[in-house]
Amino acid sequence: YYLTGNLSVSSGNAITISTDDVALDLNGFTISSTASSPTGAAISVAGIGLTTRQNIHISNGAIAGTVTYTNGGFSGGGFAEGIDGASIVSGRISRVNVSGVGDSGITLSQGDAATLVDSCTVRTVQGAGIVANVVANCSATQCGLTGITADVMRNCTGDSLGEDNFGCYSTVALGCYGSAISNSGISTTVATGCSGYSAKADGFFAVDAAG
Secondary structure (H helix, E strand, O other): OOOOEEEEEOOOOEEEEEOEEEEOOOOOEEEEEOOOOOOOOEEEEOOOOOEEOEEEEEEEEEOEEEEEEEEEEEOOOOOOOOEEEEOOOOOEEEEEEEEEEEOOOEEEEEOEEEEEEEEOOEEEEEOOOOEEEEEEEEEEEEEOOOEEEEEEEEEOEEEEOOOOOOOEEEEEOOOOOEEEEOOOEEEEEEEOOEEEEEEOOOOOEEEEEOO
Protein backbone atom coordinates (compact mmCIF):
# COMPACT_ATOMS: atom_id res chain seq x y z
CA TYR A 1 0.00 0.00 0.00
CA TYR A 2 1.21 3.54 -0.68
CA LEU A 3 0.01 7.13 -0.65
CA THR A 4 -0.38 9.06 -3.88
CA GLY A 5 -0.73 12.47 -2.22
CA ASN A 6 -0.99 14.30 1.09
CA LEU A 7 -3.80 13.08 3.36
CA SER A 8 -5.70 15.38 5.75
CA VAL A 9 -8.57 14.57 8.12
CA SER A 10 -10.73 16.78 10.33
CA SER A 11 -11.02 14.30 13.24
CA GLY A 12 -10.24 10.73 14.30
CA ASN A 13 -7.82 8.28 12.66
CA ALA A 14 -6.46 8.93 9.20
CA ILE A 15 -5.40 5.32 8.48
CA THR A 16 -6.29 2.13 10.37
CA ILE A 17 -4.42 -1.13 9.85
CA SER A 18 -6.40 -4.11 11.17
CA THR A 19 -4.58 -7.12 9.74
CA ASP A 20 -1.08 -8.64 9.63
CA ASP A 21 1.52 -8.46 6.85
CA VAL A 22 1.04 -4.85 5.77
CA ALA A 23 3.66 -2.57 4.21
CA LEU A 24 2.63 1.09 3.98
CA ASP A 25 4.82 3.50 2.02
CA LEU A 26 3.89 7.12 2.66
CA ASN A 27 5.82 7.91 -0.50
CA GLY A 28 7.18 11.21 0.82
CA PHE A 29 3.75 12.65 1.60
CA THR A 30 2.31 14.09 4.83
CA ILE A 31 -0.64 12.90 6.93
CA SER A 32 -2.20 15.79 8.86
CA SER A 33 -5.25 16.64 10.96
CA THR A 34 -7.17 19.88 11.35
CA ALA A 35 -9.00 18.81 14.55
CA SER A 36 -9.27 21.66 17.04
CA SER A 37 -8.16 19.41 19.93
CA PRO A 38 -5.99 16.29 19.70
CA THR A 39 -7.94 13.20 18.63
CA GLY A 40 -7.26 9.90 16.90
CA ALA A 41 -4.04 8.70 15.31
CA ALA A 42 -2.43 9.39 11.98
CA ILE A 43 -1.88 5.63 11.71
CA SER A 44 -3.63 3.27 14.11
CA VAL A 45 -2.65 -0.39 14.11
CA ALA A 46 -5.67 -2.07 15.65
CA GLY A 47 -5.44 -5.16 17.80
CA ILE A 48 -8.78 -6.30 19.22
CA GLY A 49 -8.64 -7.56 22.79
CA LEU A 50 -5.43 -9.58 23.17
CA THR A 51 -4.83 -9.71 19.41
CA THR A 52 -1.40 -8.56 18.26
CA ARG A 53 -0.22 -7.52 14.81
CA GLN A 54 2.78 -8.96 12.99
CA ASN A 55 4.94 -7.94 10.04
CA ILE A 56 3.83 -4.29 9.88
CA HIS A 57 6.13 -1.90 8.00
CA ILE A 58 5.57 1.86 7.67
CA SER A 59 8.02 4.16 5.92
CA ASN A 60 8.94 7.33 4.06
CA GLY A 61 6.78 10.26 5.07
CA ALA A 62 5.59 12.74 7.66
CA ILE A 63 2.83 13.10 10.25
CA ALA A 64 1.86 16.61 11.35
CA GLY A 65 -0.44 17.97 14.01
CA THR A 66 -0.75 21.53 15.28
CA VAL A 67 0.43 21.07 18.88
CA THR A 68 3.12 23.54 19.94
CA TYR A 69 5.15 24.11 23.11
CA THR A 70 5.30 27.65 24.44
CA ASN A 71 5.70 29.23 27.88
CA GLY A 72 6.21 25.87 29.53
CA GLY A 73 3.12 24.14 28.17
CA PHE A 74 1.65 22.26 25.21
CA SER A 75 -1.38 23.46 23.28
CA GLY A 76 -3.00 22.91 19.91
CA GLY A 77 -4.89 20.26 17.99
CA GLY A 78 -4.55 17.64 15.29
CA PHE A 79 -3.73 14.04 16.15
CA ALA A 80 -3.46 12.60 19.64
CA GLU A 81 -1.06 9.92 18.38
CA GLY A 82 1.38 9.78 15.50
CA ILE A 83 1.71 6.01 15.00
CA ASP A 84 -0.31 4.04 17.56
CA GLY A 85 1.22 0.61 17.16
CA ALA A 86 1.30 -0.84 20.68
CA SER A 87 -0.24 -4.03 19.25
CA ILE A 88 2.67 -4.53 16.81
CA VAL A 89 4.93 -7.39 17.97
CA SER A 90 6.99 -7.55 14.76
CA GLY A 91 7.61 -4.73 12.34
CA ARG A 92 9.58 -1.66 11.41
CA ILE A 93 8.98 2.08 11.20
CA SER A 94 11.58 3.88 9.11
CA ARG A 95 12.16 7.39 7.78
CA VAL A 96 8.99 8.85 9.30
CA ASN A 97 8.90 12.34 10.84
CA VAL A 98 6.24 13.09 13.47
CA SER A 99 5.54 16.56 14.86
CA GLY A 100 2.94 18.39 16.90
CA VAL A 101 0.77 15.62 18.38
CA GLY A 102 -1.15 15.64 21.66
CA ASP A 103 0.14 12.36 23.07
CA SER A 104 2.81 9.94 21.82
CA GLY A 105 4.84 10.10 18.62
CA ILE A 106 5.64 6.48 17.67
CA THR A 107 4.63 3.59 19.93
CA LEU A 108 5.34 -0.08 19.21
CA SER A 109 5.46 -3.13 21.48
CA GLN A 110 8.56 -3.74 23.62
CA GLY A 111 10.00 -6.65 25.61
CA ASP A 112 9.94 -9.86 23.58
CA ALA A 113 8.71 -8.01 20.49
CA ALA A 114 10.74 -7.81 17.27
CA THR A 115 10.08 -4.11 16.66
CA LEU A 116 12.45 -1.53 15.20
CA VAL A 117 12.20 2.23 14.71
CA ASP A 118 14.97 3.46 12.44
CA SER A 119 15.92 6.89 11.06
CA CYS A 120 12.83 8.67 12.40
CA THR A 121 12.35 12.04 14.07
CA VAL A 122 9.72 13.04 16.61
CA ARG A 123 9.33 16.62 17.81
CA THR A 124 6.87 18.48 20.05
CA VAL A 125 4.68 15.71 21.43
CA GLN A 126 2.85 15.95 24.72
CA GLY A 127 3.46 12.29 25.58
CA ALA A 128 6.30 9.84 24.93
CA GLY A 129 8.48 10.32 21.87
CA ILE A 130 9.41 6.84 20.62
CA VAL A 131 8.80 3.41 22.19
CA ALA A 132 10.05 0.16 20.60
CA ASN A 133 12.27 -2.84 21.24
CA VAL A 134 15.13 -1.37 19.16
CA VAL A 135 15.49 2.30 18.23
CA ALA A 136 18.33 3.39 15.93
CA ASN A 137 19.43 6.66 14.33
CA CYS A 138 16.44 8.56 15.74
CA SER A 139 15.73 11.76 17.62
CA ALA A 140 12.79 12.58 19.87
CA THR A 141 12.87 16.13 21.19
CA GLN A 142 10.54 18.44 23.09
CA CYS A 143 8.61 15.49 24.54
CA GLY A 144 6.22 15.78 27.50
CA LEU A 145 7.18 12.31 28.76
CA THR A 146 10.30 10.18 28.18
CA GLY A 147 11.93 10.94 24.83
CA ILE A 148 12.99 7.42 23.77
CA THR A 149 12.25 4.13 25.53
CA ALA A 150 13.82 0.96 24.12
CA ASP A 151 15.56 -2.24 25.11
CA VAL A 152 18.42 -1.31 22.77
CA MET A 153 19.06 2.15 21.33
CA ARG A 154 21.95 3.35 19.20
CA ASN A 155 22.90 6.73 17.76
CA CYS A 156 19.84 8.41 19.26
CA THR A 157 18.95 11.71 20.91
CA GLY A 158 16.10 11.96 23.41
CA ASP A 159 14.78 15.05 25.18
CA SER A 160 12.11 15.24 27.88
CA LEU A 161 10.42 18.38 29.20
CA GLY A 162 8.30 16.49 31.74
CA GLU A 163 8.85 16.05 35.45
CA ASP A 164 10.14 12.59 36.51
CA ASN A 165 10.85 11.48 32.94
CA PHE A 166 14.03 10.58 31.08
CA GLY A 167 15.56 11.79 27.86
CA CYS A 168 16.53 8.20 27.00
CA TYR A 169 15.62 5.05 28.93
CA SER A 170 16.98 1.66 27.87
CA THR A 171 18.80 -1.55 28.77
CA VAL A 172 21.61 -0.95 26.27
CA ALA A 173 22.58 2.46 24.84
CA LEU A 174 25.25 3.00 22.20
CA GLY A 175 26.34 6.46 21.11
CA CYS A 176 23.29 8.23 22.54
CA TYR A 177 22.57 11.61 24.14
CA GLY A 178 19.69 12.41 26.47
CA SER A 179 18.46 15.51 28.28
CA ALA A 180 15.79 15.87 30.94
CA ILE A 181 14.41 18.25 33.53
CA SER A 182 14.20 16.36 36.82
CA ASN A 183 15.33 12.80 36.06
CA SER A 184 18.43 11.43 34.33
CA GLY A 185 19.17 12.53 30.79
CA ILE A 186 20.05 8.91 30.04
CA SER A 187 19.22 5.95 32.27
CA THR A 188 20.49 2.57 31.09
CA THR A 189 22.12 -0.63 32.27
CA VAL A 190 24.94 -0.81 29.73
CA ALA A 191 26.25 2.24 27.87
CA THR A 192 29.02 2.91 25.38
CA GLY A 193 29.89 6.35 24.06
CA CYS A 194 26.90 8.10 25.67
CA SER A 195 26.37 11.41 27.44
CA GLY A 196 23.50 13.28 29.02
CA TYR A 197 22.24 16.38 30.79
CA SER A 198 19.70 16.94 33.53
CA ALA A 199 18.69 20.17 35.23
CA LYS A 200 18.01 18.46 38.58
CA ALA A 201 19.46 14.91 38.51
CA ASP A 202 22.27 12.86 36.99
CA GLY A 203 22.87 13.75 33.37
CA PHE A 204 23.95 10.18 32.74
CA PHE A 205 23.26 7.03 34.76
CA ALA A 206 24.49 3.55 33.84
CA VAL A 207 25.35 0.38 35.74
CA ASP A 208 28.18 -0.39 33.29
CA ALA A 209 29.61 2.38 31.10
CA ALA A 210 32.50 2.72 28.65
CA GLY A 211 33.74 5.52 26.47
